[in-house]
Amino acid sequence: MGNNRDHNPRELRSWARRTGFHSSAFFSGESNASSAAPQPPPPPPPATSRRPPRAAPAPVRQRGPDPDTEDDLDPAPPLDLERGPAPGRGRGGHGGRPRRHIDLRGELEIPPGFGREEAVPDLDAGRGGGGGGRGDARRRNGGVERDQAAANAGRNVNGALGDAEARKKAEEAEAKRKEEEERDAELAAYYQEQWANEEEEEGVAHAAAGETAPLYGASGLRCGITENPGWVPLIFYGIQHYLSIAGSLVFVPLILVPTMGGSDEDTATVISTMLLVSGLTTILHTFLGSRLPLVQGGSFVYLAPGLVIANSEEFRNLSENKFKHIMRELQGAILVGSVFQIILGYTGLMSLFLRLINPVVVAPTIAAVGLAFFSYGFPQAGSCVEISLPLILLVLLCTLYMRKISLFGNRIFLVYAVPLSVAIVWAYAFFLTAGGAYNFKGCSSNIPSSNILLDSCRRHVETMRRCRTDVSTAWKTAAWVRVPYPFQWGPPTFHFKTGIIMLIVSLVASVDSLSSYHAASLLVNLSPPTQGVVSRGIGLEGITTFIAGVWGTGTGSTTLTENLHTLETTKMASRTALQLGAALLVIFSFFGKIGALPASIPVALAASVLCFTWALIVALGLSTLRYTQAASSRNMIIVGFTLFISLSIPAYFQQYEPSSTLILPSYLLPYASASSGPVHTASSGLNYVVNALLSINVVVALLVALLLDNTVPGSRQERGVYIWSDPKSLEVDPATLEPYRLPEKISCWFRWAKCVGI
Structure with a gap:
C-alpha cells in the first residue's frame, strides 16, 4: 500500500475477505471462540458427481456509508491453519474449482489461491456497457478505488466547504453504487442458476448411462483410477x-x-x-x-x-x-x-x-x-x-x-x-x-x-x-x-x-x-x-x-x-x-x-x-529430466558423466575373462568377471562382491549419480527435487x-x- 492509504480499514477488510479471515473479529478486537476454533471441513461431495460440485457464489457484498456493517455479510469461512483448505478447494486440477463471487462492478472474480492467478473475465464488455476500459484498473485494485472515491466524496460533503458540487458528486456516487449492486445481484442469480443446471445435466447423463461417476474423475483419461465403466x-x-x-x-x-x-x-x-x-x-x-x-x-x-x-x-x-x-x-x-x-x-x-x-x-x-x-x-x-x-x-x-x-x-x-x-x-x-x-x-x-x-x-x-x-x-x-x-x-x-x-x-x-x-x-x-x-x-x-x-x-x-x-x-x-x-x-x-x-x-x-x-527403458529414464533444468551445465555434466562411466567401469572389469572362454558364449563373457576380476584381497567373498557389483552397469550408475548430485551445489529448481x-x-x-x-x-x-x- 502507498503511504497515503496505509492501514486503510476498507483495504484490510477487502484483504481479509479474499483470504478467508473474519475481519469483524480481527479489527474490532473481540475474541470470538467459535471463530477461533478450527472448523470441521465440509462433507465430501457425493459419489454421483464426476467432479466436485462448484461452490455457490458468495452473497452480494453490501457497501454502505457505515463500514462496520460489511463484515456481517462476509460469507468466507475462516482459514483453518491446522486442517488446511476445505476439500474441493485444493489445486485446480484435483480438488474442484476456486470459490467464485460477484463483485459490485458486475464482473466475475475468481480469487487466486496459493500463488496462482486466474484470469478475470470482463462481463461489462459483453453487456455493451463500455466497461472494458475500466475493467483492468478495477481488477488490479479490487474495487478499493471506488470505495475510496465514495469516502472522499462523503468527506467533501461533511467538510468545511460543503459546496453544492461536492454534494452532487456524493449523490452520483451513491446512485452509481446502488445501480452496480442491483446488477451484481442479477449476475449472482444468473450464475447460480447456470451452475445448478450444469450439475443437474451431469447427474441425468450419469443416470442414463447407468453408471456411478467417481469422485476423482481424470480429464484426458479413458478410464480414471476409481472408475467402473462396466x-x-x-x-x-x-x-x-x-x-x-x-x-x-x-x-x-x-x-x-x-x-x-x-x-x-x-x-x-x-x-x-x-x-x-x-x-x-x-x-x-x-x-x-x-x-x-x-x-x-x-x-x-x-x-x-x-x-x-x-x-x-x-x-x-x-x-x-x-x-x-x-x-x-x-x-x-x-x-x-x-x-x-x-x-x-x-x-x-x-x-x-x-x-x-x-x-x-x-x-x-x-x-x-x-x-x-x-x-x-x-x-x-x-x-x-x-x-x-x-x-x-x-x-x-x-x-x-x-x-x-x-x-x-x-x-x-x-x-x-x-x-x-x-x-x-x-x-x-x-x-x-x-x-x-x-x-x-x-x-x-x-x-x-x-x-x-x-x-x-x-x-x-x-x-x-x-x-x-x-x-x-x-x-x-x-x-x-x-x-x-x-x-x-x-x-x-x-x-x-x-x-x-x-x-x-x-x-x-x-x-x-x-x-x-x-x-x-x-x-x-x-x-x-x-x-x-x-x-x-x-x-x-x-x-x-x-x-x-x-x-x-x-x-x-x-x-x-x-x-x-x-x-x-x-x-x-x-x-x-x-x-x-x-x-x-x-x-x-x-x-x-x-x-x-x-x-x-x-x-x-x-x-x-x-x-x-x-531402448524404451532408456528413453523413459532420460524423460525424467523434464522435471529438472535440463539445459543446466551442472545436470548435463552429471548425467553425461554418469552414463559414460556406468559403461566404462564395467567394461574394465569385464575384460578379465575366465581362463577358458570356450565354455561360455561371447555375449555372456562380460558377466563372468565376478570370479576373475581385478580386485584381489585376502577375502575371496569380498573379491567376488566388489568385482560383481562394479561389473553391473546400473549399480555403478546409481552410486556415481548419488555422489555427484548430492555433493555438487545446485538449487532445488535446477536439481528438480x-x-x-x-x-x-x-x-x-x-x-x-x-x-x-x-x-x-x-x-x-x-x-x-x-x-x-x-
Missing part, C-alpha cells in the same frame, strides 16, 4: 494393459533360463511361474501398496545380477542339475534382498532416503538398465537378419508412423505394437522354416555344437537354433495343467556374497519404483504420493520380491518402468481393470501350454523385441490423496505404522 470394458482394459507389456513379463526367463542350463520345459515353467507371481503381486500392490495402477513383474534390474551369479566359476563346470543349483542360489539371494527392502519401507527409512533421490539421480540409473544389454541385443538378432530386421522395422512403423491411426476408438498400432509385430513376423518365420530356408544337408539343430564334427554344420548350427520355429520343445514337453508351487526347485541356498549383491540391487529397484510412482501419479491426474505412501509401496515390493523368491522366478518382483508408456498410450488408469487382468494372469499360469507358447519364440525374434524394449505431497500442507487438498488410502477394513490394522500412512 465388466466388459474392464476386462478388455485389463487384458490390453498386460498385452502392451507382455515382452517385459516373459522375455526375462527367455534370456536367464538358458544361461542357467535350463531346458525348454524349464523355460515354460518359469514363464508360468512369472505370470502367477505377477498377478498375485499386482493385486497386492493395488490394495496394500501405493495403490497406483502399476503392474508388478520381473524387472530387468534383476537380470544383470542374475547373469553374473549364473556365470560364476562355481556353477560353470556343473554338469548335472545345473539349472536347479543356480535357481536355488538365486532364490536365497533374492530373499535376502527382499528382507532389506521390507525393512527399508516399513521402518520409514525410505522417507530419509528420498531426500537423496532426485530426477538427476533417477535418469541415468534407469537409462543404464537398458544400455547394459547392448552387447546382447543386436548381436543375437543379427544372427538371423531375415526375421529380426523386419520385426524391428515393423515395431518402429507401428509406434512412430502409425501411432495416430485409431480403429474403433483405440490406437491399436501404438498400444499393441509389440504383440502385433511378433505375431506377424513369427508367422513369417514359420513359413520360412516350412519352406526349407534353414535346412542344411546333414545338419541337425538338436545336436550340441560341441559334438558336431563337420565344420559346415558347426557354422550353421547357431543360425538354425536362433531362426527356426520348430527348434524349441517347450510346446511338446509342457503339461496342459500345472500349478506353480513354493520351492518347486528345492530349498534355497544362502551365501553372503550373493546376498550382498542382491541387497544392493534391491536398492536400485527401489529407486526405479519410486520414480515410477511419481510419474504415474501425474499421468492419472493425482497429486504425487506422500512419503508415507512411497515407503508403504517399497515395503510391499519387498514382500512381493519375497514371494518371487519363494516361488522361484529367478528375479525379484518390482514395478515395471514400461507401465508409464502403457498408461500414457492406453489412457487407462482403472485399478479394477488392472486387478481383473491380474486375476486372469493367475488363471493363465495354471495352464502349462500358455507358458510354453512364448517359450517357443525363436531367439532372434526375442532379441529383436528386446532391442525396442531396452521430487516434490512429494505433504498431508499437513495448506496447498494440498485432502481429496486428492484419497485414492492412496488403504481400504477401511485394512487400514485399521496399520494405524500404528504412521510412517507408511498418508
Whole structure:
C-alpha cells in the first residue's frame, strides 16, 4: 500500500475477505471462540458427481456509508491453519474449482489461491456497457478505488466547504453504487442458476448411462483410477494393459533360463511361474501398496545380477542339475534382498532416503538398465537378419508412423505394437522354416555344437537354433495343467556374497519404483504420493520380491518402468481393470501350454523385441529430466558423466575373462568377471562382491549419480527435487490423496505404522 492509504480499514477488510479471515473479529478486537476454533471441513461431495460440485457464489457484498456493517455479510469461512483448505478447494486440477463471487462492478472474480492467478473475465464488455476500459484498473485494485472515491466524496460533503458540487458528486456516487449492486445481484442469480443446471445435466447423463461417476474423475483419461465403466470394458482394459507389456513379463526367463542350463520345459515353467507371481503381486500392490495402477513383474534390474551369479566359476563346470543349483542360489539371494527392502519401507527409512533421490539421480540409473544389454541385443538378432530386421522395422512403423491411426476408438498400432509385430513376423518365420530356408544337408539343430564334427554344420548350427520355429520343445514337453508351487526347485541356498549383491540391487529397484510412482501419479491426474505412501509401496515390493523368491522366478518382483508408456498410450488408469487382468494372469499360469507358447519364440525374434524394449527403458529414464533444468551445465555434466562411466567401469572389469572362454558364449563373457576380476584381497567373498557389483552397469550408475548430485551445489529448481505431497500442507487438498488410502477394513490394522500412512 502507498503511504497515503496505509492501514486503510476498507483495504484490510477487502484483504481479509479474499483470504478467508473474519475481519469483524480481527479489527474490532473481540475474541470470538467459535471463530477461533478450527472448523470441521465440509462433507465430501457425493459419489454421483464426476467432479466436485462448484461452490455457490458468495452473497452480494453490501457497501454502505457505515463500514462496520460489511463484515456481517462476509460469507468466507475462516482459514483453518491446522486442517488446511476445505476439500474441493485444493489445486485446480484435483480438488474442484476456486470459490467464485460477484463483485459490485458486475464482473466475475475468481480469487487466486496459493500463488496462482486466474484470469478475470470482463462481463461489462459483453453487456455493451463500455466497461472494458475500466475493467483492468478495477481488477488490479479490487474495487478499493471506488470505495475510496465514495469516502472522499462523503468527506467533501461533511467538510468545511460543503459546496453544492461536492454534494452532487456524493449523490452520483451513491446512485452509481446502488445501480452496480442491483446488477451484481442479477449476475449472482444468473450464475447460480447456470451452475445448478450444469450439475443437474451431469447427474441425468450419469443416470442414463447407468453408471456411478467417481469422485476423482481424470480429464484426458479413458478410464480414471476409481472408475467402473462396466465388466466388459474392464476386462478388455485389463487384458490390453498386460498385452502392451507382455515382452517385459516373459522375455526375462527367455534370456536367464538358458544361461542357467535350463531346458525348454524349464523355460515354460518359469514363464508360468512369472505370470502367477505377477498377478498375485499386482493385486497386492493395488490394495496394500501405493495403490497406483502399476503392474508388478520381473524387472530387468534383476537380470544383470542374475547373469553374473549364473556365470560364476562355481556353477560353470556343473554338469548335472545345473539349472536347479543356480535357481536355488538365486532364490536365497533374492530373499535376502527382499528382507532389506521390507525393512527399508516399513521402518520409514525410505522417507530419509528420498531426500537423496532426485530426477538427476533417477535418469541415468534407469537409462543404464537398458544400455547394459547392448552387447546382447543386436548381436543375437543379427544372427538371423531375415526375421529380426523386419520385426524391428515393423515395431518402429507401428509406434512412430502409425501411432495416430485409431480403429474403433483405440490406437491399436501404438498400444499393441509389440504383440502385433511378433505375431506377424513369427508367422513369417514359420513359413520360412516350412519352406526349407534353414535346412542344411546333414545338419541337425538338436545336436550340441560341441559334438558336431563337420565344420559346415558347426557354422550353421547357431543360425538354425536362433531362426527356426520348430527348434524349441517347450510346446511338446509342457503339461496342459500345472500349478506353480513354493520351492518347486528345492530349498534355497544362502551365501553372503550373493546376498550382498542382491541387497544392493534391491536398492536400485527401489529407486526405479519410486520414480515410477511419481510419474504415474501425474499421468492419472493425482497429486504425487506422500512419503508415507512411497515407503508403504517399497515395503510391499519387498514382500512381493519375497514371494518371487519363494516361488522361484529367478528375479525379484518390482514395478515395471514400461507401465508409464502403457498408461500414457492406453489412457487407462482403472485399478479394477488392472486387478481383473491380474486375476486372469493367475488363471493363465495354471495352464502349462500358455507358458510354453512364448517359450517357443525363436531367439532372434526375442532379441529383436528386446532391442525396442531396452531402448524404451532408456528413453523413459532420460524423460525424467523434464522435471529438472535440463539445459543446466551442472545436470548435463552429471548425467553425461554418469552414463559414460556406468559403461566404462564395467567394461574394465569385464575384460578379465575366465581362463577358458570356450565354455561360455561371447555375449555372456562380460558377466563372468565376478570370479576373475581385478580386485584381489585376502577375502575371496569380498573379491567376488566388489568385482560383481562394479561389473553391473546400473549399480555403478546409481552410486556415481548419488555422489555427484548430492555433493555438487545446485538449487532445488535446477536439481528438480521430487516434490512429494505433504498431508499437513495448506496447498494440498485432502481429496486428492484419497485414492492412496488403504481400504477401511485394512487400514485399521496399520494405524500404528504412521510412517507408511498418508
